[in-house]
Amino acid sequence: MMKLYDYGRAPNPRRVKIFLAEKGVEVELLNCDMAKGEHKTPEFLKKNPSGKIPVLELEDGRCLGESVAICRYIEGMHPEPNLMGRDPFEIGHIEMRNRHIETEFWSQVGVSWVNGPIVGAMGIFKQIPEAKVASDENVAKYCERLDIELAAAPYVAGERFTIADITLLTAIDFATSLVGLTIDESNSNLWRWHAQVSARDSVDVQG
């Protein structure tokens, strides 16, 4: 059985776990205790030189890092249900939408996270409070854009559930839990989408 290096409520492994659950693919979950620095040991860096989780380890020992790269491998091995597109244009469109969420929303949630109280208390990064002020605003502004987009289409990439919905769901749940951000209730289409996607069986994996 393949192994997935995971850690508690970390949002990126969660993306992969939801993707795997949608596909019905089982893996052995291994806890990589980031609080103890287990993602930075020489042994782990052989699995992923970037020292990050998730990492998927195949039965033959080969490893893949980066959530979307892992998902794309799984999509290739287990094509149904399709989550990343069926023809070149749809594949490109879903990747574009997934990247919009990553580069314009996730990235800003990430700035608020590294400059927020939990990471601050760890003392591993020099905090830049000004950066958090800007990223908090960017997150709120992007939610307004998402609300308009999710009024026009039921899912992030259009008419059906895809990897882009998993990316947005994990970003929002991380933002509103560990990062401590609030997403305004006025974004009613976004919240409609959130309730709908959260109700999927695959999403229980937050645990």
Place this chain on the structure above:
Amino acid sequence: MMKLYDYGRAPNPRRVKIFLAEKGVEVELLNCDMAKGEHKTPEFLKKNPSGKIPVLELEDGRCLGESVAICRYIEGMHPEPNLMGRDPFEIGHIEMRNRHIETEFWSQVGVSWVNGPIVGAMGIFKQIPEAKVASDENVAKYCERLDIELAAAPYVAGERFTIADITLLTAIDFATSLVGLTIDESNSNLWRWHAQVSARDSVDVQG
């Protein structure tokens, strides 16, 4: 003929132009004058709601944004020469390496860019000089990692030229030209790789 919205020396359209040249695919280049805000007009936002270039416009009018999404569409339509992997594992591996460069290197070059003198003079972003100090250091540190990796393998994703090399090349050229960063000469494997990749016919497109 497909159209590509492009702008001068902007590094992301350059990624796509090199990729297209490797594939031998011709497109009509259209200048989207970012200095005049042409990427933020209502008409352009219909093509890409993120208001960014490059955008690929197909003959039927459908559009794709996000460099890698555009490249993946082209890879699907024109599979040879292969630049994104031939089987699920290789496809995942190349995506992982491409994302390493994007999330760990490009992102830091980007922070130095938006907090650097050219963007500063535009007055469109609140400058955070502290952020640039950190990102400049991160860029230098990552070059040391790349130098070790490129001692062990000729290309970013291993034995052959892929999209991950295009991503790194455009990041380095942007960093050392418009962003004004210096990459230390001691990174001799990185510079060997840079000379080799820069010599490809596809790379003339900077011109």
